[in-house]
Amino acid sequence: MSRQDVAADRVLSLTLKFGAYTAFALIVAGLGLQFFVPWGIRLTTAGLLVLLATPVLRIIVACLQFLRERDFRYALVSFVVLAIVVLAYVLGIQT
Amino acid sequence: MTLATMLLLVAIGFGAGGFGALAGVGGGIIVTPLLAIYFGLPMHQAIGVTLLCVIATSTATSSQYVERHVTDVRLGMTLELATTVGALIAALVAHHINRRTLAVLFACFLLYSAGSMIKKAWNSRHAKREEVIPDYTPQNYPMGLAASLIAGGFSGLLGIGGGPIKVPVMLLFMKVPLRVAAATSNFMIGVTAGTSAYVYWGRGDVRVDIAAPLVAGVFAGSLLGARISPKIRAFYILMLLVCIAGWLAAQMIYKLLTGGFQ
Numbered sequence: 638m639s640r641q642d643v644a645a646d647r648v649l650s651l652t653l654k655f656g657a658y659t660a661f662a663l664i665v666a667g668l669g670l671q672f673f674v675p676w677g678i679r680l681t682t683a684g685l686l687v688l689l690a691t692p693v694l695r696i697i698v699a700c701l702q703f704l705r706e707r708d709f710r711y712a713l714v715s716f717v718v719l720a721i722v723v724l725a726y727v728l729g730i731q732t
Numbered sequence: 733m734t735l736a737t738m739l740l741l742v743a744i745g746f747g748a749g750g751f752g753a754l755a756g757v758g759g760g761i762i763v764t765p766l767l768a769i770y771f772g773l774p775m776h777q778a779i780g781v782t783l784l785c786v787i788a789t790s791t792a793t794s795s796q797y798v799e800r801h802v803t804d805v806r807l808g809m810t811l812e813l814a815t816t817v818g819a820l821i822a823a824l825v826a827h828h829i830n831r832r833t834l835a836v837l838f839a840c841f842l843l844y845s846a847g848s849m850i851k852k853a854w855n856s857r858h859a860k861r862e863e864v865i866p867d868y869t870p871q872n873y874p875m876g877l878a879a880s881l882i883a884g885g886f887s888g889l890l891g892i893g894g895g896p897i898k899v900p901v902m903l904l905f906m907k908v909p910l911r912v913a914a915a916t917s918n919f920m921i922g923v924t925a926g927t928s929a930y931v932y933w934g935r936g937d938v939r940v941d942i943a944a945p946l947v948a949g950v951f952a953g954s955l956l957g958a959r960i961s962p963k964i965r966a967f968y969i970l971m972l973l974v975c976i977a978g979w980l981a982a983q984m985i986y987k988l989l990t991g992g993f994q
Contacts, residue, residue: 646798646805649798649805650795650799653791653795654795657791657792657955660947664948668738668945668948681940684944684947685940685944685947688784688788689787689926689929691791691922692791692922692923695922711806714810715809717813718809718812722816722923722926725820725823725927725930725931726930728934729823729932730934
């Protein structure tokens with residue numbers, strides 16, 4: 638159990654749950670509403686965007702946790718991973 | 733899209749997410765060929781949609797593993813340095829690879845996954861549950877990073893999680909206990925698939941109308957599956973998945989030989 642920090646795990650798990658349930662709720666609501674109102678599909682898209690944002694949010698939360706623990710080595714690792722993911726987003730739009 | 737098609741997609745997502753979580757394998761591997769063969773989606777679009785399903789599975793199930801302190805977040809984050817680079821490069825390259833080549837690669841990976849699931853099923857027959865995680869220190873980081881780069885590459889190219897590559901390497905070369913390796917791989921998959929998904933999304937290769945019902949099904953299936961998985965023996969579910977993967981690989985090969993996937 639030495640490698641796993643209990644408090645940090647809890648915050649990270651809550652982040653993932655928050656992302657999962659928010660995306661799920663938005664998508665289900667959108668899928669139902671699209672048969673009745675024209676803006677239903679926008680809710681669905683918003684849900685998928687929340688889903689796509691969750692991994693990034695997760696890296697940021699982990700990075701902050703490492704900073705709080707003064708574990709600068711892993712904070713830097715998280716930051717570099719974040720930079721690569723952001724680069725993917727930028728390149729994806731441009732190509 | 734008709735209500736019937738939508739419900740069918742929800743059901744496929746539910747099955748892929750549920751079986752995936754129960755058996756501890758990514759369900760994405762059966763989603764791509766189903767979309768490409770039966771829904772007539774071009775390979776790039778089928779892969780783009782599957783990436784979202786893979787993120788959904790990882791997010792839904794890893795929240796529970798992290799909560800149970802099985803995931804090694806530090807190890808996962810370190811290996812993500814390599815998986816994200818691999819995923820980014822492969823996602824950029826995938827656009828320039830023709831659809832038939834992608835389909836051939838995918839069929840090969842389906843067969844490889846079926847093989848690794850058979851091995852996993854065979855081991856699960858007489859394996860005792862690891863109750864307590866033994867103390868460990870990950871070894872051989874260069875090997876782990878190299879394997880992660882390749883796993884990330886396959887993820888960006890074929891829209892899969894890459895678990896069948898990462899887990900054995902973590903287990904054999906990095907000396908990480910199996911449960912930790914599986915949970916950590918699952919945790920990494922969200923970020924890896926996310927990296928490729930941004931490239932596919934930016935390019936317009938993710939169809940919202942198809943992705944949304946699938947993702948809804950995957951969420952429901954994997955949340956339920958992860959909850960009941962400690963109580964269920966993975967053997968029969970793995971064998972069922974092997975049959976599905978084998979059938980889909982045969983269908984893909986048949987379609988390739990008859991000139992499909994243009």
